[in-house]
Amino acid sequence: MSVVITIDGPAASGKSSIARLVAKRLGYIFVGTGNMYRAFTWAVLHRGMDPDDAAAVIADLPSIVFECPILDGQTHVRLDGHDLAADQLNSDAVNAAVSLIARIPEVRARLVADQRALIRLGSLVMEGRDIGSVVFPDSPYKIYIDASEEVRATRRRAQGQTDNLAERDRMDKARQSSPLVIPDGATIIDNSAITLEEAVNQVLDALRSKKLPDLSAGTANDPNTTAAPPH
Ligand code: DC
Numbered sequence: 001m002s003v004v005i006t007i008d009g010p011a012a013s014g015k016s017s018i019a020r021l022v023a024k025r026l027g028y029i030f031v032g033t034g035n036m037y038r039a040f041t042w043a044v045l046h047r048g049m050d051p052d053d054a055a056a057v058i059a060d061l062p063s064i065v066f067e068c069p070i071l072d073g074q075t076h077v078r079l080d081g082h083d084l085a086a087d088q089l090n091s092d093a094v095n096a097a098v099s100l101i102a103r104i105p106e107v108r109a110r111l112v113a114d115q116r117a118l119i120r121l122g123s124l125v126m127e128g129r130d131i132g133s134v135v136f137p138d139s140p141y142k143i144y145i146d147a148s149e150e151v152r153a154t155r156r157r158a159q160g161q162t163d164n165l166a167e168r169d170r171m172d173k174a175r176q177s178s179p180l181v182i183p184d185g186a187t188i189i190d191n192s193a194i195t196l197e198e199a200v201n202q203v204l205d206a207l208r209s210k211k212l213p214d215l216s217a218g219t220a221n222d223p224n225t226t227a228a229p230p231h
Contacts, residue, residue, distance in 0.1 A: 005125045005207065006132035008183060009145035010172070011165045012152040014191050014199065015127045018145055021200045022207075023073065023125035030074040031118055033128035033135075034098075036111045038089040039066065039077040041101040051097035058106045068114060070121065095163040099171035102129075108177055129172055132183030141210050142186035143203055151192045 005022065009015040016032055023030035043064050044051050051057070067078040077084050088094070101107055108130075115135050118124055126135065132142035147155075149166065156163045172180040182188060187206040191199040 002119050002123045003141060003212070004119060004123070004131075004136045004139045005141040005143065005212070006136055006139050006183065006186075007125060007127040007143045007145060007203075008129055008132050008180065008186070009127075010147075010152065010169045010180060011163065012156045013145045013147045014155070014196070015145040017196055018191070018199050018203060019125045019127040020074065021196070022203050025200070025204065026123070026125070027073075028123040028125045029070055029118065029121060031068075031115065031124050031126040032075060033111065033115055033126060033131065035075075035077050035084075035089050036066075036068060036114070037098055037102045037107070038094050039079055039084055040064065040107055040111070041094050041098040042084060042088055042091075043079050044101060045093055045097060051100040054104050057101065057104055061106060061110065066110075066114070068118075075118070090159075090161060092162040095161060095168070099168050099175075103171065103175040103177060105177040112178075129180040130178035132186050133181050134178045137183070140185070141207055141212055142183050143206060144182045144186040144188045145199070146188060146190045146192075148190075148192040 005026075005028065007015050007019040007022070016034070019032070020030045022028075041051065044057055044060070047060065049056055049060065065080045068075045069078060070076075077089070112130075112135050115126065115131075118126075128135070132139060132144070152165055156165060169180070187210070189199060189202050189206065194202070
């Protein structure tokens with residue numbers, strides 16, 4: 001039976017890197033949901049729309065064709081048939097607007113449906129802000145990754161990005177629809193002062209203590225599958 005490991009946390013906390021490696025160790029599919037919100041944000045900006053105009057964004061949603069195919073064991077994002085590259089998803093403009101798009105309930109409803117549908121394809125490690133609280137609240141395998149503000153800002157700067165983390169966190173925690181919270185039952189792992197490898201091992205230890213079945217053998221996930229049909 002497929003299981004979902006949920007990994008939530010604030011911006012630049014290291015959760016994507018940790019989740020990707022945990023998925024690899026277990027042979028599960030890695031799902032980065034931040035990139036899904038980033039893809040919609042990119043589409044809105046690319047169409048010349050104001051990301052703060054929720055009504056206009058909602059009106060345009062049906063015309064956005066979004067897919068998240070799985071390639072090499074992880075989800076990718078595809079808009080109107082085109083794969084989006086990392087520099088498009090992580091541009092300064094997307095960093096500045098993504099929390100505006102992510103607070104629109106209609107955007108969230110559409111992406112949450114796609115995220116839940118992925119379980120049909122196998123066991124998942126899914127990272128984001130609301131995975132343990134809203135997308136898969138019944139999962140027994142919840143992790144919350146944290147790091148100090150200083151460490152997170154340093155990591156972003158090292159990536160050469162302009163990203164107002166404090167403002168993004170404020171908006172992500174304060175929004176009405178599925179705010180960032182520490183989900184009930186989540187194990188909190190602060191990786192400010194430990195290596196990536198140590199953080200991954202702490203996550204695996206936590207999953208072991210939560211009785212994740214057979215940690216050594218992942219499920220036979222198909223590494224190349226188109227997950228969500230275009231809609
Ligand atoms: O993880 P990230 O920094 O790439 O996420 C970008 C934004 O997307 C984040 O500021 C809030 C939003 N997001 C969300 O609202 N819910 C998720 N499950 C994942 C991301």
